[in-house]
Amino acid sequence: MTDYQGYMGKVLFVDLSKQTYGEFPWTDKDRRRTLGGKVMAADILLHHITPEMKAFDEDNWLVITTGPLTGTGCPNTSRFNISTISPLTGILTSSNCGGDFGLALKRAGYDGAVITGKSETPVHLRITEKEVTFEDAGKLWGMTTGETQKNIHRTHGMLAIGPAGENKVLYACVFSGERTAGRGGVGAVFGDKKLKAVSAFGTKLPKIANREKLKELNVKWTKLLQTHPLTGRQLPRLGTAGLVSPMQAHSILATKNFSAGRYDDFEMISGEELAENHLVSNAACTTCVIRCARMCKVDDKVVKGPELETLGLLGANILNNDIEKIIRWNYEIDELGMDSISCAGSVAFAMELAEKGVHDFGVHFGETDNLSQMFRDIAYREGEGNYLADGSKRMSEQFGGEEYAIHAKGMELAAYEPRHAVGHGLGYATSNRGGCHLNAGYMVVVEGLGLEVDSLTPHGKAALAITFQNLMEAVSACGSCLFTSYAVLPGFLIDKPNMKATRAILTAFPYVGPVVNLLNHFTKIPQMNIPLVPHGYAVKYATGMRSTMASLLTWGTYGYNAERIANIILGQKADADKLPKRLTEELQDPNNPKTKVPLEQMKKVYYRARGWKKGIPTWHRLKSLGIDIDKSVYDEALARAWR
Amino acid sequence: MAKVTVKLFGVYRMDTHLAKAEIEAQKLDELLEILHTQIEQKAKSEGTAAQIKDLSFKDATIFINGERCRKRRQKLGDGDEIWILSPASGG
Numbered sequence: 001m002t003d004y005q006g007y008m009g010k011v012l013f014v015d016l017s018k019q020t021y022g023e024f025p026w027t028d029k030d031r032r033r034t035l036g037g038k039v040m041a042a043d044i045l046l047h048h049i050t051p052e053m054k055a056f057d058e059d060n061w062l063v064i065t066t067g068p069l070t071g072t073g074c075p076n077t078s079r080f081n082i083s084t085i086s087p088l089t090g091i092l093t094s095s096n097c098g099g100d101f102g103l104a105l106k107r108a109g110y111d112g113a114v115i116t117g118k119s120e121t122p123v124h125l126r127i128t129e130k131e132v133t134f135e136d137a138g139k140l141w142g143m144t145t146g147e148t149q150k151n152i153h154r155t156h157g158m159l160a161i162g163p164a165g166e167n168k169v170l171y172a173c174v175f176s177g178e179r180t181a182g183r184g185g186v187g188a189v190f191g192d193k194k195l196k197a198v199s200a201f202g203t204k205l206p207k208i209a210n211r212e213k214l215k216e217l218n219v220k221w222t223k224l225l226q227t228h229p230l231t232g233r234q235l236p237r238l239g240t241a242g243l244v245s246p247m248q249a250h251s252i253l254a255t256k257n258f259s260a261g262r263y264d265d266f267e268m269i270s271g272e273e274l275a276e277n278h279l280v281s282n283a284a285c286t287t288c289v290i291r292c293a294r295m296c297k298v299d300d301k302v303v304k305g306p307e308l309e310t311l312g313l314l315g316a317n318i319l320n321n322d323i324e325k326i327i328r329w330n331y332e333i334d335e336l337g338m339d340s341i342s343c344a345g346s347v348a349f350a351m352e353l354a355e356k357g358v359h360d361f362g363v364h365f366g367e368t369d370n371l372s373q374m375f376r377d378i379a380y381r382e383g384e385g386n387y388l389a390d391g392s393k394r395m396s397e398q399f400g401g402e403e404y405a406i407h408a409k410g411m412e413l414a415a416y417e418p419r420h421a422v423g424h425g426l427g428y429a430t431s432n433r434g435g436c437h438l439n440a441g442y443m444v445v446v447e448g449l450g451l452e453v454d455s456l457t458p459h460g461k462a463a464l465a466i467t468f469q470n471l472m473e474a475v476s477a478c479g480s481c482l483f484t485s486y487a488v489l490p491g492f493l494i495d496k497p498n499m500k501a502t503r504a505i506l507t508a509f510p511y512v513g514p515v516v517n518l519l520n521h522f523t524k525i526p527q528m529n530i531p532l533v534p535h536g537y538a539v540k541y542a543t544g545m546r547s548t549m550a551s552l553l554t555w556g557t558y559g560y561n562a563e564r565i566a567n568i569i570l571g572q573k574a575d576a577d578k579l580p581k582r583l584t585e586e587l588q589d590p591n592n593p594k595t596k597v598p599l600e601q602m603k604k605v606y607y608r609a610r611g612w613k614k615g616i617p618t619w620h621r622l623k624s625l626g627i628d629i630d631k632s633v634y635d636e637a638l639a640r641a642w643r
Numbered sequence: 644m645a646k647v648t649v650k651l652f653g654v655y656r657m658d659t660h661l662a663k664a665e666i667e668a669q670k671l672d673e674l675l676e677i678l679h680t681q682i683e684q685k686a687k688s689e690g691t692a693a694q695i696k697d698l699s700f701k702d703a704t705i706f707i708n709g710e711r712c713r714k715r716r717q718k719l720g721d722g723d724e725i726w727i728l729s730p731a732s733g734g
Contacts, residue, residue: 229730237657245652246728249706262709272656452704452711496702497730498713 002028005209006068006543007036012110014125014132016193017058017117021132024114032545033626036067036111037477038094039559041083044114045092046566046629051637053570055087055185056168056192058118064159064198065112066102067479069535071206072214072542075222076481078103078286080176086184086433087192088170088342088391089410091567093184093433096476098285099176101200104157108202119194124152129202137196141166144335145175148197156199162337164379165191169389171342171412172379175334178293178304179285182339184411184433209544217541221534222289229494230450230486235292236282240308241271243449247312250448250455251420251588251595254413255316256365257348258406258580261417261588263316269323274305278327290483298331306330306340309437312415313344318351319366332372336379342391343378345412347371349392349405350384359399361387403581408435409572418579418597419588421447423461425597429577430465430606430615432563438482441468445486446509450494453509456594460510462606466520470556471533477555478535488532517609523553558625561610561617565627569637574614577603616641644669645719649678653729655703661685671707672715674725675700704728 002009013024024044034040041063048061062084069077080102086093105113108127115125122137140148140160148160157176164172165187172187173180181187190196208214226232234242244266247253251261267273274294280302283293294305306314306326310333314326333340350361361384363374377385387395392412396405406413411434418425424447427440437444443465447455453464468485475485496502519525526549529536539547567576578584579599588595607614611621619634644667651661659682666681668674679698697703705712706726707719719725 233654234729237654242653245726246704249652249704249709249711249726249728251709267650270652272652272662275657495730497704498702503713 002031004028004031004068004543004545005207006072006539007031008106008109008111008204008206010110012113012127012132014113014115015117016115016119016123016134016195019119019134024112026111034558035474035477035539035555037065037079037479038081038083038096039473039477039555039562040112041065041081041094042092042559042562042566045083045085046562046569046627049085049566049569051569051571051640053085055085055090055189059116060085060189062115062186062189062193062195063112064105064115066106067477068543069538070102070479071106072208072538073287074214074218074480074538074542075225075289076285076287076484077479078288079476079479079481080105081476082174082181082186084186084189085570086411087168087188088185089434091409091433091570091572092563093186094439094563095173095181095183095186096438096482097174097176097179097181098288098481099157099179100286101157101159101176101198102479103286104200104202106206107204108200109204115193115195118192122194122196124197124199125195126156127198127200129204140196145337146335149175149177152197152199153201156201159198161187161190161196162335162379164337166196167379167381167389168192169338169379169381170391171339172337173339175337178334180334180339183341183436187337206542208542210541214538214541217534217537220531221538224487224531224534225289225484227491228487229491230489231290231483235290235483238271238275239282239292239294239305241274241294241306241311243308244270244311245272246449247416252417252424252444252448253316254312254415254417256319257317257352257404258413258417258582259404261420263319265321266316268321269311269315269326271308273323274311278305278323285481288481290481292483296327298328303331304334309415310340310344313341313348317344317348317415318368320368322368325368325371329371329375332375336375338375338379341414342412343375345406346388346392346395347374349395349401350388352404353395353399353401356401358401406435406580406582408579409433409576411435416444417588419583419595421455422458422597422602423447423455423465425579425583425599426461426602426606427465427469429579429599429603431469432560432567438472439469441465441472443468445489450486450489451506452497453506457510458598458602460513460516462602462609463513463516463520465606466609467516469560470520470523470553472556473559474552474556475535477559478539480535484535485533490532513605519553520557520609521611523557524550526550526553558627561622561625562627564612565617565622565629565634565637568616568641569633571640574616574641577615645721645723647674647719647721647723647725649674649725649727651727655700655727655729659685668719670719671705671712671717671725674719675715700727702730704730
């Protein structure tokens with residue numbers, strides 16, 4: 001139970017081995033400390049994991065969480081999160097997902113669900129207000145993500161895996177409708193537990209502490225999002241696909257396994273091409289006012305179109321200029337239930353290994369006719385596909401090519417080539433879940449794609465990366481779409497890039513790092529809410545909890561540090577924040593010595609500002625944030641990390 | 644006069660329905676004026692009012708041969724390729 005509104009007050013605990021369920025203890029003190037979403041999940045896992053625990057252990061928990069804003073009617077708040085130990089990286093992963101499941105889970109009366117154990121036979125976990133049932137999923141096993149969901153009650157919010165999850169492809173994902181909890185292999189953990197699907201249904205709604213104020217705020221918030229240049233114009237008009245062209249212009253479009261930042265045929269795989277010749281309609285997650293999703297046709301079916309990551313990584317990065325193929329592959333990969341980023345990254349790495357004569361996996365740059373078959377082989381772990389199903393890090397351990405295996409902590413990088421956006425490179429390296437652009441702090445949005453802060457200078461990047469990492473962590477904890485955090489960037493700085501004032505402000509940006517770092521360290525300073533980040537107001541009005549900008553930054557900082565120390569306990573080494581040598585030692589432009597990621601230089605500033613010693617939060621830092629773990633556990637983890 | 648290729652991207656392209664144009668001009672500001680006129684004429688002939696608000700492209704992010712250009716008086720050379728991107732491209 002809870003005294004706060006906005007929450008349902010219960011977290012479900014399910015044991016698949018015993019086929020039992022009950023309530024997971026979660027108090028208001030826990031809610032105040034973590035808010036919800038991925039921060040809540042990190043806290044739950046931090047207090048459960050042990051150093052020996054692995055992704056496919058019976059007691060590796062799947063933690064599905066919503067935020068206090070999920071189901072409150074605030075714009076873009078249908079999100080939920082799935083966290084677990086990743087089979088791809090061996091450390092925590094967390095996937096923020098749209099779709100309908102988060103809302104349905106709350107309507108069934110739960111803020112989250114903790115799932116342990118393994119079922120002996122395929123199971124569909126059905127959660128309703130009255131009961132939780134373990135339904136036989138034998139008939140669903142083997143079905144694609146789309147088929148599976150079609151065969152579950154249509155009124156229910158759903159989660160489902162496809163063949164890739166069943167076959168434990170290390171980057172298998174979980175689908176809710178057409179949206180994906182994509183990264184880190186949460187689908188493989190589902191598959192290992194024989195958990196084919198989870199559905200939720202109910203009629204409950206969270207109570208709201210101050211309905212009038214929240215309604216008023218929602219009107220303003222919707223207007224803010226719909227008039228902001230990024231969320232109101234660019235994303236609805238072109239979707240994330242609209243980034244291909246600006247990425248080309250700014251030399252950050254990953255090309256030929258990240259050996260370059262520009263692709264001659266970029267226009268053929270661009271957002272403009274998608275919009276003009278392939279778009280059927282826009283689509284949106286429940287409660288979304290941005291509507292960035294693209295619907296396209298494959299054969300006679302209208303399906304989810306590719307996002308920027310898929311366009312870039314199955315386009316420029318493998319030297320393919322056929323957008324129709326990308327649309328089709330995107331659909332096939334979704335149906336098989338795989339993360340298209342890691343899948344495409346592994347394919348590109350395989351292509352380079354083949355080109356260098358190391359091993360021929362049957363896939364080659366610029367040759368695309370057999371890729372549909374390769375995706376199927378990966379999902380079913382057949383033939384050479386079995387190697388690619390383990391991701392590029394493991395492939396490099398077996399075949400070599402570590403310096404051009406494009407991953408961080410075992411997770412393949414997103415489509416942004418960081419040698420021309422060095423702060424983004426720092427983000428990739430320090431991101432807790434590995435090579436993810438969002439957990440990285442999405443620095444490209446200030447390094448060219450939204451604002452034009454000098455993308456090659458290391459100055460100020462550590463401070464900005466920390467701020468955005470913490471802010472996005474908090475926004476995710478609210479149950480909000482990460483795109484809502486873009487509104488923090490003042491519209492005029494984006495809309496008027498050539499104005500003298502804009503240029504002066506952006507030129508000064510890298511040099512205000514020390515000031516920004518003060519805020520990063522002393523998160524309790526901004527004891528007020530700001531209109532550009534309405535999440536603080538929304539949490540206050542929805543839950544009745546005291547919530548300001550300081551609270552958001554504190555929750556974000558707590559989450560980022562909790563995830564980090566959890567990773568250290570799981571065995572992450574002190575030197576794990578790194579990038580492949582291609583990105584830190586080879587120049588993207590041989591004539592410009594700045595076009596590589598000066599990672600070590602930025603990391604020093606980053607760690608100092610975080611209160612970390614060589615990538616590990618100090619005991620003092622953990623205590624100051626209220627992260628409560630045993631000193632003996634910390635000391636042991638530290639010793640292992642340094643070994 | 645330099646003969647250059649102009650390409651429009653982002654919201655500019657969606658609004659003007661113009662992807663590419665071949666234009667002769669000496670300097671960038673002159674080129675942008677010609678482009679402005681061409682877009683207006685195209686909209687008139689097609690019976691569609693151009694929805695584009697910033698027809699002077701003063702807020703555009705412009706690249707010449709792949710290099711960011713902020714000088715409106717920039718001299719153009721034969722065969723140059725000009726990319727005109729709308730501001731705000733994050734996502």
